[in-house]
Amino acid sequence: MKLRNTTNKSLDRNRPGWFPLESTFWWLCGMGLHVTFWGVSISAQDQTELRVDYSQQVRPILAKHCFACHGPDANHRESGLALHTAELAYARADSGEFGIVPGQPEASGVLIRIESDDDDERMPPSDHGAPLAAGEIDIIRRWIVQGASYEQHWAYRPMQRPEIPAVNQRGWPRNEIDYFVLAKLEQNGLAPAGRASPERLVRRLHLDLIGLPPDPEVVRRFAEEPSETAYEELVDRLLDNPAYGEHWARMWLDLARYADSQGYAEDHYREIWLYRDWVIEAFNQDKPFDEFSREQLAGDLLPDPTEAQLIATAFHRNTMTNSEGGTDDEEFRHAAIVDRVNTTATVWLGTTMACAQCHSHKYDPISIEDYYGLFAIFDQTEDADHYDERPVLQRYTPEQLQDRARLDAEISALRAQREQTASEQDQGVLDQRIKDLQAALQAIRPLTVPIMRELDDNHRRETRLAIGGAFSNKGELVAARLWSEFSRELGERPTRLDLANWLFAEARPLTARVAANRHWEKIFGRGLVETSEDFGSQGSLPSHPELLDWLAAKLEADGWSLKKFVKMLVMSETYRQDSRTTAEKLARDPQNVWLSRGARYRLTAEQIRDTALAASGLLSPKMFGPPVKPPQPKSGLTAAFGGSLDWETSPGEDRYRRGIYTMIRRTNLYPSFQAFDATNRTVCTVRRMNSNTPVAAFVTLNDPVYVECARALGRSARDHRVESVHDGLVFAFRRVLARDPSAEEVGELQSLWERQVMHFRERVQDAAALVGVEGEADLPYAEVVELAAWTVIGNVLLNLDEALTRN
Amino acid sequence: MLQKQSRKVRIDSMVDSLKRQTRRHFLNRCPLGLAGLATASILGTSVSDRVIAGERVPADSRSRGRVKHVIYLHMAGSPSQFELFDYKPVLAKQHLQPCPDSLLANQKFAFIKGHPQILGPQFEFEQCQQTGRYFSSLVPELRKISEDLTFVRSMSTDQFNHAPAELFLHTGSPRPGSASFGSWALYGLGSENENVPGFIVFVSGGTNPAAGKSVWGSGFLPGIYQGVQCRSFGDPILFLSDPPGMDRSSRRASLDSLSRLNRIHAADFGDPETQTRIEQYELAFRMQVAAPEAFDLGTETAETLEMYGARPGENLFANNCLMARRLVERGVRFVQLFDWGWDVHGTGPHDDLNHQLVKKCSEMDRPVAALIRDLKQRGLLEDTLVIWGGEFGRTSMNEARNGSKYFGRDHHPHCFTMFFAGGGMRPGFDYGATDEFGYFVTENRMSVRDLQATLLHMLGLDPYRLSFPFQGLNHRWIGPTDEGRINQDLLA
Structure with missing residues (x-):
């Protein structure tokens, strides 16, 4: 009865700042899987006794229905009640009642509200969301009965190295992956498909590892003797093929939002392809993922950085530059830092931080202080939306270096000669020659690549909260710090290098899961966590949590070698399954979540181009260098305040180069790539869409x-x-x-x-x-x-x- | 022979079952008419399936949802309100006098430096007898249809550089990566004619809008919802024509073979995507016939061409206006026109008020008036909303960059003017007002967010609930907060 008296006050319907962004969708994705899983494997009677899993079952419900007003964002918290931590949920709310009393459902205000038939009392309020489903209420009830224990979000927990599960069909598994997969298949009453034909396996391996179709001769040889040894040799050969780096770099360049132009209105050419080449080489050399990451985030802060380590830092110089007249450089410098924070969080942590620019995150434990703490780490570099992209690294080609040395030598010789010369006339002649040579020396323009460079101690910026995310609306001072979820000790003034090291130390469980999942997705077409860009509470839950942990731990144990990791995936029997499906399998598992067949998905825009060129014998094997311009239809247009969008087709073999070398102009993506869902690289992209449209059909029919x-x-x-x-x-x-x-x-x-x-x-x-x-x-x-x-x-x-x- | 026949029967039944599946797919996932669009998926996972799992596209029950088609005329660069529709006699009186200090406190300009001078309107104004509105001599035809127009004189944005302001207006975010209005409209309402793309974009004036293709991009929405940029020369839709030397019979024969081979494959592998691809190729074949017809201005009468000032074969804004009507007639959901050349800073005759703006208005006034008249006489204006505007306004002061002798105005985010016709807007109605200098809004400020909420409402969609899940957030056109208000005053 005490509850009733306080109802109206605690359930104010017209709360300002309410966010009607329920994530029914993600919830359904996650729970949909979940329901299938539990529904298939567990009888109804067992369910009442079964232990409720907080992460898998309870948190998604709370996140969907409750956290927007009773979650991590303290500024938009209603009635003093928050449900995302045990401490807050068990505490007395403003009304005097308790939200959750462990073991006592009847005393828990939350349960009373969600079960209520009274429109005025029921949570969530009707204008904010539908009432909870009976199944959801049941889960909350059982959870409270069982003690309402909280645990850290699954993705943040320490990695386990789970036991390899037992399976019935013991002849099938070939490596550890297969045991995990088969165990789930058996739980779900599904059986794996047979092995794909040798021909299809060869093509699949080629497309997945190097992005190109196989030579028919290679197919023939393997089909004649498709032994285990031959298979492994083929895999090794492909991993050693330089085309491997060209293929895998594409995925990374989507994350790095690599483009050959600055973006915004003028969208000038940006010379940054040395970075693209660095990525290709890094994949080919199998640079360990931790080192690969460290060099890109903080290569300039390593002791005595090499030229290559500096080029790697161009990763975060792929942010856009606005050179439109009348822009405030600080506004777009700020935008670039925001992009660096968001991109770093997405790429390594699979976390959407962007929300916390304006307010503490509604669903994930990211406070606005966490956000600007990271912002402050990135806020100390020299670049500032300059038209000329400074700071840049200059690099002369070997030929240029020779020319420079030769000219230097000639100039010195002439100078020496001039010293010896008495005649004014002869001096004049020599002066002119020296001048000419100096001009020639000047004319040798180095390649440039924008890089990161830390401000010196006298010029460090003061970082302040940007209120409402607006760069000009400065709030209180903030100190650089790492995300508190993984960093109990915040340390003094962490740098980008500290951040990079932290990703592979304290934040390692998340970093490893995200990286393992992303590579799994590129091979199997679908991540074990389907939302590979979001491992937060709004993302989907892993279909195979133990396998994901096992893979993440393995990736780390193997010294973060991506080639070893990818090899392990393609050596599995799971990978080698036939992709034929039956009506029954399609009905029971339309998305192939349980991996009862081989994956089947459309090639990427670049692969479609590359495979057509390769199959027709036109593909140029030339690697590296400036971006190329294959034929593109005329638009008859110029960029706003910039040059023509049309281009002269590159001469010679450059028109037949792999898609990764095609010039990417952000305001005018190469049309045939656009038709096949390539990104214009303005923002970090984890997963591309796969559309199937008549406009795409026109490309392969008529381009x-x-x-x-x-x-x-x-x-x-x-x-x-x-x-x-x-x-x-x-x-x-x-x-x-x-x-x-x-x-x-x-x-x-x-x-x-x-x-x-x-x-x-x-x-x-x-x-x-x-x-x-x-x-x-x-x-x-x-x-x-x-x-x-x-x-x-x-x-x-x-x-x-x-x-x-x-x- | 017998064996071959039985195999054929098996293939047919398999394909039929796939077809049913694909169809069920569509029916389930497209409650409000998304059927007819292609499917999209994320790496093999159909996105459209995800829409089934998510909420249905939310209809706005309070809206009468009269608008079925949108024609959005964007004057890229932003025209000067003071030389077209906003008659401010005080500016004339104080022409080239120092600007009052009150207008300069805490103001930031893109180009104006020092203490600027007020700039009087450069053209005569004439009052429309029926509506009492003033129109400058640059827009005589629009004055004649004043009764059909609804003006908002108190538009306001918070971006004052072109690319971010265009992105904010069209995609709801000043940074790239979000979905444009046309994409949302198509996502929400689907297409009426699958033989022509549902969201078509034309660019005139020789230059792309400042934010490039992102202003008609689908952002986080599946690629099938992005605007298809059409050209006014060559193939209107890229790669629409068969290769040289391949006639229709040859294309048909090759598509028949392609389709048979794909059906064999579909029967073997059982993937519904294969069936979808077969259908997309058939759609492409039909589009090859339907699109050139839709884009052929040659079939218009001399009278109509004259009314618009259209000249088939040239890249004219007038042609694109006429094209917009033809496409709407054929059920195209959203037609977006960008016309470049309105950024009137006054650094020279190429971007000043007295030469460039005169030229641009002479290219715009007649065809826009003709479009609205034409839609009206054909009974299309009822459910077609025409929108006209730029991305921000211009200053009350002369920019005088580097002492330029040409008159021009700098970027101004605090107020600008847009007008609308048809689709249930209240005709002849004026909303909002600015001060005597036309510098600040004095009543009924209408923000970009308000405009977005109102437009979705007019399409019969709930602006607060129309969302798409991406990276853990349900993204909406109106942004993460509910500040945008549906403006009921504008609606008839």
Whole structure:
């Protein structure tokens, strides 16, 4: 009864600052899995006795329904009640009642409110959210009955190295991963799929490890003897292939928001590709992930940093620069620091910190002081939205260094000569020559790359809270500090280097889980934590928590070697499963959460380009260097206050380079990449979307780049029709799909080829246009007609669903 | 033979079941008409599935939701309100007098330095008899349709550089990465004609808007909701045309083969994505026919072309206005026009009030008036909302950068003017007012957030609940706080 008296006061409906951002969606993702899991494995009777898991079951409910007003954000806390820690939840609220009394559901205000039928009493208030479902209320009740124990959010807890689980189908597992996966499959009444065919495995490995399709000869050799040794050798060869770095760098450059332009209105060219090359090399050298991270976050703060370690710090110089006239440089410097904090949190901690720019986080334990503590760490670098991007590192190429040395020597020699010269006239001549040489010396422009450089002690900035996130609205002074969740001792004035070290020390459980999950996702198409960008309470729960911990611990134990990690994933039997599915499996597990089959997903924008070029024999193997400009359609437009958006196609082999080298201009992403969901690299991107649209179909059907590939593929197929058209078709099919066509498939293609030959016999001009030989004299008529038909075949093959998909 | 036939039967039944699945997929996940759009997924996980798991797109039960189509005319660079619609006689009186100190306290300018001078309106104003509004001599045609227009004279933003201000207005955040208005509209309402993209963008004036493609980007929404930028030359939609030498029969034959091969694969692997891809290719084939027809101004009468001042084949704002009407007629949900050249600083004749603004208005006045008249006479204005505006306002003072002799005005975030027509806006109505210098809002301030809340409401969507989960937050167009208010006064 005491409760009733206080109801109205404690349940004020018109609370200012309420955030109606319930995360029903994430909750459902998480709980959906959860319900399936529990529903399948546990009978209803057991449930009343079963221990409720705070992290997996209770916290998602509290986060969804309660934390917005009764959570970590003390400034928007209602009725003095907070439910995110035991200490606060067990305490007396403003009303005098207790939110939660462990073991006593009837005395716990929270339970009374959520169960109430009275609109005035029930929580959450009707204008803020729907009442809790019966199942949710039951979980809260059982949790209170069982003592309402709290535990740290799962992702922050120390890593366990779980026991390898026992399984029934003992013949199946090949490495530890398989035991974890199979145990879950068996719990869910599912069985693993058989092994994919050797041909498909070779293609899958190539696409996953180097991003390119296999040479048909490699496929043939493996298919003839698909032994375990041959498989492992193939994996090792691919990991050693320099194309490995080019493929994996793409993923990292999305995180690093790497682009070749500054962004905003003018969007000028930014010379920063030495950083892109550094990333490719780092992957190829298998630089351990901790070192890789440390060099990017704080390479400049390492003792006697090498040139490469300084280039690595360009990671955080990928922030945008606004050179539009009339901008306040401090505003955009501030924006860049915000981006560095947010990006660092997303990349290494899988945590969305952005909310805490304006207020303490509603769901995760991130206070506004935590946010600006990190901000203060990043606030001490020299760069300040300067037009010229200073500070930059200058680097001369070996040829340039030679030229400089030669010119220096000549200048010194002339100077010495001048000393010896008495005649004024001769001196004049020598002076002129010296001047000319100096000009030549000046003209040798080094490559530059923007880097991080710490301000010296006399110029350190004072960091203040930005009230409401506005750079000009300064609040109180804040000291640099690390996120309190992982840092009991905040230390004195931590630097970026301290931050980098902390990620691999105190914050290691989260860092390792996030990194392990991201690599798992790139290989299996879906993370064990589906929301690979969010390991906070709004993210999804891990489908295989023990496996994730095991992987994270293993990654660390293996010295953070990403190549070893990736190898372990692809050596598993789980990886080698066939990706065929059955109606039953599709119905029971549409997203393949339990891994009862191989993953199947569309290739990335860059892979689609690279595989088409590779299959048609056009791909240039040239690595590194300035960004290139493959053909792109004219827009007829310029950037605002900047140069033309159109470009001259790069000459020679540069038009056929891998997608990772394509110039990325932020305001005008390369159109065919845009159609396949590449990012414009303005913000850190963990997962790209995979759309399936007619606009994308137009690219692979009609973009001149792909028409050129179709022609080249068709031409080499024609050249390989050893005995018959059939041979040519099989050749082209193998080049694109790395397997032999079935009789039905080759029959379809042959029929198309024959009909197209008939078609083009009547339309020789069209044939010449399609083959790209219009206006060329004395071409044999029959040859052009056949080549046109082969081009149509090439076009069809490059557009097959299977060609665009990693299977 | 028999074997082949039975295999064919098996494939057909498998594909049929996939089709049913795909269809069920759609029906479940698209309660408010998202069907007809392509699917999207995150690395193989269908995003649309995630929409099923999440909330349905929330309809705003209080809204009559009259607006079915939006035509957003953005004058990139931001036109001067003082030379078009906001008649401020005090400015004329104090022309080139030092600006009152009261306007300068705590003010920050992009370019103005020192103590600036007031700048009088550069053109004559004439009152519209029916509505009593003043219009400058630069916009005579808009004056004639004044009765159809709703003006907001108290728009206000908190960004005063072009790129951030455009991003804030269109995506709800001054930094890139968020979804644009058109994307939200398409996400919320779906498309009516799947043979033409549902969100189409045209850029005129030779230059992209300051924030580039991000202002029509889908941000955190799936890529299928991003604006499709169309060109006024060559293929209107990139890569729409078949390769040279490939005619329709050849394309059809190759698509038939492609489809048969994909069906074999679908039957073998059972992935609904394959079936979706088959459908997307068929959609592409139909779009190849529908789109050129939609974009062909040649089928318009000479009278209509004359009314807009359109000249087929050229890159004109007028052509894009006429295109907008054609697309809306064909069920396109959202047409966004960006016209460059309104950033009138007065550093020279290329960006001043007396030359450049005159030129821009002569290119804008007639086609915009024609568009509104045309929509009205065709009965389309009822459910089409036309929006006109820039990203911020201009100063009451002369910028005089480096002592320039040309008249121009600097960026001004505190107030600017927008107008609207159709879609349930109250015609002939004026909302908000500014002081005698047109410097601060004196009544009924309407923030960008208010505008966004109001526009979603007019589309029948709940601005407070229309959200998309990304990185742990349910993102909304109106931003994380509820400061944006639906402005009921504007609605008829």
